[in-house]
Amino acid sequence: MSDLKEQTSTDKRRASGSVNTSKISIKHRKAGEFVARESLLTELFHNPHINCVRNGFIAGFILMILRHLVDDLLHYGRPNWTFELLFLTVGQLHITIIIWSVMTFCTTFVVYYGTYIWANSRKFSGTILKLYDMFWLLIYICYQIGLFVIPCWLVNKYQLPFACAATVILEQLRQILKIHSFVRENAGKIISPSNKSTDSQLSSEFSHFNQYLYFLYAPTLVFRDVYPRTSTIRWNIVFQMFGQVLIGTILLYHVIAYYWMPVFARCFTDTKLTYPSVITSIFDLMLPGVLFFVIGFYGFFHCWLNGFAELLRFADRTFYQDWWNATSSGTFWRSWNIVVHDWLHVYVYKDLIKLFSGNKKLSAICVVIFSAILHEYCMSIVFGFCSVIFIVWFGLVGMFLRIVFPHSKGTLWNIIILTMTPISLAVVPYFYALEISARHFPSNRATFWDVMFKYGNQSKADL
Structure with a gap:
């Protein structure tokens, strides 16, 4: 009995130690530095309490799928899942x-x-x-x-x-x-x-x-002649990671087809755009946006990159940090995508510091704008039209928050960041949907900016 208690306490110390070790390695990490270490979520999942959170997400997604399956069986007598969006x-x-x-x-x-x-x-x-x-x-x-x-x-x-x-x-x-x-x-x-x-x-x-x-x-954008390597390939981890990528892709398609597209359809079916309809649609997109973000983050940054890292025996698995604990926009953007952040830090930020005679704030602002331009470039080519949504929202607004609140700390600021994230994930896609729909409607249709300035002064009774 005493041996069992001792073993239990040892397991607890090991689980706690793995989490603390991960935190220490992240705290002292330098951009472009490669050291053998596991991903943060891999370490955190050793803790049964954290692993329970993942199990809760899995249970929620199972219920989400079952909800549509039962609804189809009751109304059609069979699953009525279509893949028209996928084919398009x-x-x-x-x-x-x-x-x-x-x-x-x-x-x-x-x-x-x-x-x-x-x-x-x-x-x-x-x-x-x-x-x-x-x-x-x-x-x-x-x-x-x-x-x-x-x-x-x-x-x-x-x-x-x-x-x-x-x-x-x-x-x-x-x-x-x-x-x-x-x-x-x-x-x-x-x-x-x-x-x-x-x-x-x-x-x-x-x-x-x-x-x-x-x-x-290799799952990095910074070249080195030698990277830390693992001794063997754990094939069970490889299959597990890519299997989760496949499941995550199915869930993403489900979220887009059944939660996002009905809201986007309003942009194409409502001939008149009103201020209340815009606000309602943005709020309706927040929860699906969060689901899309969480599934996409976990599927790509954790599963996809860890799967390739295991195949290539790439030992440094720090592809992200604890962005969910961020208390400022700068910390959030530095934490959620370490792969791109390392490249920007090593080849853009450091060069700009030399160019601007050591002015770190101006260099950081230029990096934010450069990153926003790259995002805007991707969306412009994919959708076939140029817009400034990413530059305005993530470039200018993100830069403003970075200047005004550079080193904010505390629970309140973490809540603010976690509140702004769903808003961003709803506003940006909705703006793109409006732009696309405006290209298919007659020219006399009111645009979003017409609504904001023309109807923005309506009384509360009118709304």
């Missing part, structure tokens, strides 16, 4: 595969061997060497511009549906960021060989092809 958003898959294959081939071979030829042919000196480097820099810039322009042109030419267009554009950005990291790190080795890097994971020699190939598929 995933079409011309063969064109998408061809575009991705060409991009990947060029990124794999053209970029590496082009950089290798430049590095091994620098046998000049003085002005000729500078002209030689400038020539190859121009080639690099032209390649990156081509990687920006050509996929966008192909998406527009073949009118790829939403999911396929998003796949091409996100893969395009992933490869562009990885190419920049690889070229940047190796250019530093070649141009300034005397300045040895303080990073032990970067050698002084030009990287080998197998190192570059591994980096292209």
Whole structure:
């Protein structure tokens, strides 16, 4: 009996210790630093109390599916699940595969061997060497511009549906960021060989092809010659992670088809847009928006990235931090996507600090605007029109909150952040839905801004 109590207390200390260790590693983590460690949720799920929260989410999603299944059985006598939305958003898959294959081939071979030829042919000196480097820099810039322009042109030419267009554009950005990291790190080795890097994971020699190939598929955007690796592949973890990705995808489709689309349909069926209908629709989108965000975050940042990390034996699983404990917008954006944050910090933020003579606040503002522009670029290409929703909402509003409340702390601020998140997840999609619907309605239809300024002064009795 005493042995059983001792074992129980040991298990409790081990579970508590795993959580505390995760917290310590996150607190002292540096951007671009790679150390063998598990993802935060992996550590937290060792605690049965935290694991119970996940079980509660699973039970809720099961009830959500059962609700629609029972409703269909009562009204139709069979499941009435349609996949029209899926067929509309995933079409011309063969064109998408061809575009991705060409991009990947060029990124794999053209970029590496082009950089290798430049590095091994620098046998000049003085002005000729500078002209030689400038020539190859121009080639690099032209390649990156081509990687920006050509996929966008192909998406527009073949009118790829939403999911396929998003796949091409996100893969395009992933490869562009990885190419920049690889070229940047190796250019530093070649141009300034005397300045040895303080990073032990970067050698002084030009990287080998197998190192570059591994980096292209590793779940990071920051290139290093050596990453911490695990000794074995745990195939049960691989199947578990990708299995959860599949389940999460089904749940996402369910949320979009049965909770989002009925609200979006109002934008296309209501010929008159009124202030009350706008407010009602935004509130109706909040809960589905939260479900979409939670499922998407867990499915991609935890399951998808951990699945690839396990396959590649990539030991640093810090793909996110505890964004749910954030008390400021800056902390939230730094915490929820570590993969992109590391790239922005290493290759944008640090360079801007040097450019602005150490002005960290101005550098941080520029990074926020740059990130908002990238998001806006993705949405513009996918939807086929340019809007400034992301720039205004996440760029200007996020920048304002960052300036006014840079180091806010406490439970109240955490509640404010957790309240603003559902609002953002409802407002942004609704604005895009309004923009799309406005392109299908007659020109005499009132726009959102007409409603805000024309009807905004109505009395409460009229509303």
